[in-house]
Amino acid sequence: MRFERKWTKCTVHAVRDVAPAIREFVLRPEDSRVEHHAPGSHINVGVLIDGRPETRCYSLVGDVSPDGYRIAVRRAPDSHGGSLYMWSLKPGARIDVSSPASLFEIDWSRKSYCLIAGGIGITPIIGIAGALMRRNVEVKLHYAVGSRHAAAYLDELTDLLGDRLIVHASDEGRRIDLDQTFGRLPPDALAAVCGPMRLLDAARRSWAAAGRLPADLRYETFGSSGLLPTESFRVRIGHSNREIVVPENKSMLDALNDAGFEVISDCERGECGVCAIDVVAVDGQIDHRDVFFSDHQKKANGKICPCVSRAVGAVTVNTHYQRDTR
Ligand code: FES
Structure with a gap:
């Protein structure tokens, strides 16, 4: 639903x-x-x-x-x-x-902005960078890519940002140093990050270590990026004694809905938390791929956002509504 x-x-x-x-x-x-x-x-x-x-x-x-x-x-x-x-x-x-919607709320009143994109995570950042350039504020865009050859929109970004664009191409041995990057920002700076989960996790850790306000770090991810391999896994639905298999090419949310266990959702990108359901037991490991729960909540494994998160092994959950599929 x-x-x-x-x-x-x-x-x-x-x-x-x-x-x-x-x-x-x-x-x-x-x-x-x-x-x-x-x-x-x-x-x-x-x-x-x-x-x-x-x-x-x-x-x-x-x-x-x-x-x-x-x-x-x-x-x-x-x-x-x-x-x-x-x-x-x-x-x-x-x-x-x-209709377009935005979960990437930017406070446009700051004087300094740090934009960080990893791979295809550049897509929402381009519009934000353009809007900031028109506001004439201090902005730097760090673009982490495997190689310049594989990087989308490099020419467009170079035209837009000039030397405010810093490309970190791993095949050139350049990786973004988040501690150093955040450490050099003025106190009221806002950072916006979009990229795979590893980049977001690292950004959140460095941001916290720099003693900055959590609300000043905005981020977005894409659902396919996790820390564990994407493979099929089993989901037991605690209150029904049923077990389903989530195939490699399907989200847990879709698998539950298709099996008649209705789970409401909205963003389907692991950002809003609307789809979160209770985890009763884990027999294996959960790969939390959302950016809604804190590190602490993810470690506790009390809930999961099935629109993006997956597991290796099996997980037992409670959804609250079961459609009659007989
Ligand atoms: S629907 Fe938004 S986090 Fe799952």
């Missing part, structure tokens, strides 16, 4: 590759205008996976444009099927798109 979203039919207006494994799509609404949205917003799109309708969430790239909603999709080796479907779309294809 999902919260109400307004959906619009869009046409794929343009497709181009912005890196070897990253493809950009411009999705133009058929009967309405592109809705105004805050920098860093995202949309949901309707995809078909094994013939079944599902939704996937993508950040909007850059400024609002009358051409359409610009998103970039990485062809993920551990994809649940969403990126494969998106990569199959050609110009002229039709797709359902939700």
